[in-house]
Structure formats: structure tokens, C-alpha cells
Amino acid sequence: MSTPKLTYSRRLLWMFFAVIGLSLVILTIGLLAQPVAAATAPISAAIPEAADKVPNDACLACHNKEGFSIPMTSGEALSLNISADAFKQSVHGEEAVACVDCHTDITGFPHPEKTAKSTRDLSLQFYTTCKQCHQAQDKVIRGSFVSTTEKFKTLQVAVGSLVWVVKYGDDLKIKGASGLAAIPKDKEVAVTYTGEEKTPYAVGLSVKPPAQIPAEKQVRVDEMQKLVEMGPEKGNYILFDSRPAPRFNEGHIPHAVSFPQPAFDTLKGKLLPKENDKLLIFYCGGVT
Numbered sequence: 091m092s093t094p095k096l097t098y099s100r101r102l103l104w105m106f107f108a109v110i111g112l113s114l115v116i117l118t119i120g121l122l123a124q125p126v127a128a129a130t131a132p133i134s135a136a137i138p139e140a141a142d143k144v145p146n147d148a149c150l151a152c153h154n155k156e157g158f159s160i161p162m163t164s165g166e167a168l169s170l171n172i173s174a175d176a177f178k179q180s181v182h183g184e185e186a187v188a189c190v191d192c193h194t195d196i197t198g199f200p201h202p203e204k205t206a207k208s209t210r211d212l213s214l215q216f217y218t219t220c221k222q223c224h225q226a227q228d229k230v231i232r233g234s235f236v237s238t239t240e241k242f243k244t245l246q247v248a249v250g251s252l253v254w255v256v257k258y259g260d261d262l263k264i265k266g267a268s269g270l271a272a273i274p275k276d277k278e279v280a281v282t283y284t285g286e287e288k289t290p291y292a293v294g295l296s297v298k299p300p301a302q303i304p305a306e307k308q309v310r311v312d313e314m315q316k317l318v319e320m321g322p323e324k325g326n327y328i329l330f331d332s333r334p335a336p337r338f339n340e341g342h343i344p345h346a347v348s349f350p351q352p353a354f355d356t357l358k359g360k361l362l363p364k365e366n367d368k369l370l371i372f373y374c375g376g377v378t
Contacts, residue, residue, distance in 0.1 A: 144196065149189040150174050164208035169236060169246075169253075176234070176276050179375065184334040184350060192219050209246060210255040214288065220252040231256065231281040231290070235297075238270045245270060245292065247281055256281055258292040266297030273297055309371055317371075318344050327369035330361070337375065346373075 152158070153172040162168050177183045190196050206212035233249035247254045267273045282294035309317075317325045322345050330349040331338045338348040349361050351374070362370070 178336045235277045235279045256290045256292045263294045330372045332374045
């Protein structure tokens with residue numbers, strides 16, 4: 091049997107497949123070499139960076155407005171006003187907590203529609219989030235007074251971003267104020283209640299009194315001015331600013347050292363002198 095000879099067309103076809111086969115071999119070798127180089131690259135380079143959080147300034151641009159509120163299905167007015175100054179002095183401002191750390195459903199504007207029909211419903215929706223950080227004293231709500239609604243016999247107390255709506259009656263005992271109407275907004279209060287957390291009933295309300303400091307332990311303005319002019323070394327004193335750190339950064343008395351009151355136990359070993367031979371002066375933001 092004779093071996094068939096390749097025709098011109100068959101030779102071209104054979105050469106075509108040979109070239110294609112050689113190309114595939116070269117391509118395969120190249121692809122096999124790629125993972126080795128890729129494996130040396132950092133894994134983080136392949137992970138996209140998380141989107142930036144909405145800054146608090148963007149939130150306060152709208153919410154730092156007196157009287158800002160919306161009506162609710164219950165007929166109540168939900169206050170949306172957040173005082174920028176009060177926020178900076180709060181534990182959230184001091185710890186640089188972002189609004190969206192608690193309001194996790196907020197990613198931009200307009201905001202998602204709220205399903206809560208009353209301020210109490212809204213409080214319950216945020217309860218789980220707030221409880222992660224705020225461990226409440228049993229049957230006592232400590233926070234800032236928001237408002238009172240005579241029609242519904244309820245009072246509102248803000249604890250961080252959570253607003254408690256508490257029912258009350260004629261048996262409510264108030265200490266530190268002549269009545270609910272006399273309590274200024276954002277004043278620190280403690281409300282004692284009975285019943286469950288979902289349906290609290292206020293039986294007592296205490297208003298935080300102004301700090302009482304004996305006259306002999308107070309430094310007059312003119313005395314402080316002289317000490318500032320002398321300086322800490324010549325005047326033999328240390329001046330501590332007890333306000334939150336952000337307020338200190340905005341401005342402070344010359345020679346003052348930042349010593350936020352909530353961080354007293356943490357910083358006292360570092361900031362307080364070992365000897366008792368210096369005059370220690372503390373100042374804050376005013377009567378609270």
C-alpha cells in the first residue's frame with residue numbers, strides 16, 4: 091500500500107493547525123506563569139476600600155436647627171433638632187462617634203422612610219442599637235430633657251440618639267424644678283419609672299442641680315487673670331480644662347491643659363502632680 095502524498099492545500103491546512111497548536115502552547119505557558127506573580131501581590135490590593143461615612147457636619151447642616159421637627163401618625167411632633175454644641179459636649183462627640191454608627195440605615199439624602207408611628211415606636215426601634223453601649227440603671231433613665239406633651243401625658247428624655255417617651259400622671263414627683271414646664275431643654279435629668287421598658291410610667295423626676303462650690307475654693311476672674319499673666323511656673327499652679335476635648339481644641343484659657351471630666355480616672359495618674367505643692371485649678375463650660 092502506498093503512502094498518500096500531501097497535496098498543496100493539505101500542506102497549508104497542516105501548517106495552519108501546527109501554527110495554532112504552537113500558539114496555544116506558548117499562551118498556556120504564559121498563563122501558568124501569571125498566578126506566581128499575582129500571588130506575590132498583597133491581598134488587600136484586590137479588596138475595594140469601604141465607602142466613606144457620611145460626616146457629622148453633613149448631618150448637623152440640617153439637624154442643627156431650632157424647632158426642626160416632623161409630625162407623626164400618633165399626632166406627636168418628633169424633634170429632629172440636634173444641637174451641635176450639645177453634641178460636642180456629649181459622650182458621642184467626645185468619643186468621635188459618627189451619626190451613621192447608630193443610624194445605620196442612613197447612607198445619604200433623602201433618608202429612607204420611617205415606619206414608626208409614634209416617638210415610642212421609634213425609641214423601640216433604636217433600643218437594640220443603643221443598648222450595645224448604654225447600660226441603663228434598673229428602672230432609671232438618665233439623659234437630657236427634650237420636651238413634654240400635656241395632651242398625651244408623656245415626657246421625652248434623650249439618651250444618646252435614643253429618645254425615651256415616658257407616660258406620667260398627677261402622682262409624678264419632681265425634684266429640682268417647680269414643674270415640667272420649668273425644665274429647660276437639654277437639662278440633665280433622671281427619671282424613675284415603674285412597669286416594663288416598652289411601657290414605662292414615670293413616678294419620679296430629678297433635675298441635676300448646679301454644682302455647689304465653697305467660696306474659699308473658687309478663683310475670681312481677676313485672680314485668674316493675674317495667674318495667667320504670671321504663668322504656671324512663676325504662679326506655681328496647673329490649670330485644667332474639664333470640658334470635652336473638642337471644646338478645648340476650639341479655644342481655651344492660656345496655659346490650660348485638657349483634662350476632660352469623664353476621663354478623670356483614666357488621666358489622673360498622668361496629669362495630676364505627685365507632690366501637693368501646686369495650686370490646682372479646674373474650669374468647665376459654666377453652670378450645669
